[in-house]
Amino acid sequence: MTTATLIDGKRVAQDVQQQTAARVEKLKQAVGVTACLATVLVGEDPASAKYVAAKRRLCEKLGLASVFVKLDETTTTEQLVDKINELGRDANVHGILLQHPVPKQIDERAAFEAIPAQKDVDGVTFHSFGTMFYGLPGYESCTPGGIIRLLDAYDVDIRGKHAVVIGRSAILGKPMAGLLLNRDATVTVCHSRTVDLPELVKQADIVVAAVGKPAFVQGDWIKDGAVVIDAGFNPGPKGNIGDVDFEPASERAGLITPVPGGVGPMTLAVLVEQTSIAAARQAGVEI
Numbered sequence: 001m002t003t004a005t006l007i008d009g010k011r012v013a014q015d016v017q018q019q020t021a022a023r024v025e026k027l028k029q030a031v032g033v034t035a036c037l038a039t040v041l042v043g044e045d046p047a048s049a050k051y052v053a054a055k056r057r058l059c060e061k062l063g064l065a066s067v068f069v070k071l072d073e074t075t076t077t078e079q080l081v082d083k084i085n086e087l088g089r090d091a092n093v094h095g096i097l098l099q100h101p102v103p104k105q106i107d108e109r110a111a112f113e114a115i116p117a118q119k120d121v122d123g124v125t126f127h128s129f130g131t132m133f134y135g136l137p138g139y140e141s142c143t144p145g146g147i148i149r150l151l152d153a154y155d156v157d158i159r160g161k162h163a164v165v166i167g168r169s170a171i172l173g174k175p176m177a178g179l180l181l182n183r184d185a186t187v188t189v190c191h192s193r194t195v196d197l198p199e200l201v202k203q204a205d206i207v208v209a210a211v212g213k214p215a216f217v218q219g220d221w222i223k224d225g226a227v228v229i230d231a232g233f234n235p236g237p238k239g240n241i242g243d244v245d246f247e248p249a250s251e252r253a254g255l256i257t258p259v260p261g262g263v264g265p266m267t268l269a270v271l272v273e274q275t276s277i278a279a280a281r282q283a284g285v286e287i
């Protein structure tokens with residue numbers, strides 16, 4: 001039995017999408033520029049191919065252009081960097097997304113760093129991490145940025161709260177910790193070497209599960225009334241499964257995100273929103 005209120009990521013994402021479509025249209029009217037996202041996919045991972053396709057569909061739905069670059073499994077770091085440099089020089093491309101993960105022979109960090117800061121709409125470069133951590137204008141990592149938007153949409157007061165982030169990946173856990181810290185949360189980042197994880201999670205007002213293990217966070221770790229954000233999307237026999245054992249957790253939580261329909265749609269919405277903002281900035285207009 002679910003007692004927690006469900007956080008409806010699809011609804012909040014639709015609001016972000018509407019604002020983005022309006023910005024894209026205004027930009028076309030004002031300066032004749034169509035915002036454009038370049039998506040780069042390396043290799044044959046079916047889940048990555050699906051996410052890239054979803055990003056391109058969302059661009060189309062909201063009036064943005066998109067360029068799709070598909071590179072094969074044997075691509076070298078140098079070849080990928082050359083391609084990203086080319087997109088960086090293309091004035092018609094305003095945002096560049098390199099789908100993670102890339103095949104193991106590639107130095108992913110070197111490839112991310114080839115994305116010019118003004119086109120890093122996925123918030124993956126050192127420059128974006130710097131601006132994100134200092135709360136300066138720039139581009140946020142899309143999933144953590146989307147999670148903050150969800151918390152705001154549901155009037156979660158972040159200031160002074162104890163937030164426990166489970167996971168320390170560059171794309172999720174680390175930037176999530178930074179964004180929560182910027183909002184005056186007291187942040188604990190947990191990982192595979194953390195001693196007594198359940199005890200730490202039991203102290204959390206806000207839990208962000210970004211660990212990549214299906215149903216890993218147990219219901220009895222959740223403090224009564226806590227906000228539980230599940231950023232997991234692990235493939236399961238009947239579709240994707242989150243990192244939180246949903247039913248027992250939702251008996252204790254005050255607010256909880258479902259999988260699917262929670263964090264995932266926000267990742268896409270923030271990416272396309274940031275592309276529209278990048279296009280406006282590159283055109284030198286404030287919209």
Ligand SMILES: Nc1nc2c(c(=O)[nH]1)N[C@@H](CN(C=O)c1ccc(C(=O)N[C@@H](CCC(=O)O)C(=O)O)cc1)CN2
Nearest residue numbers: 051098099100122142143233240260261262264265267
């Ligand atoms: N360069 C990046 N790579 C990756 C990112 C990222 O933000 N930037 N995030 C993930 C994957 N991802 C986007 O790329 C992503 C994952 C899931 C969803 C989503 O909408 N999920 C739906 C469910 C979909 C389904 O069940 O088939 C949901 O949760 O409702 C969007 C984007 C790794 N790589």
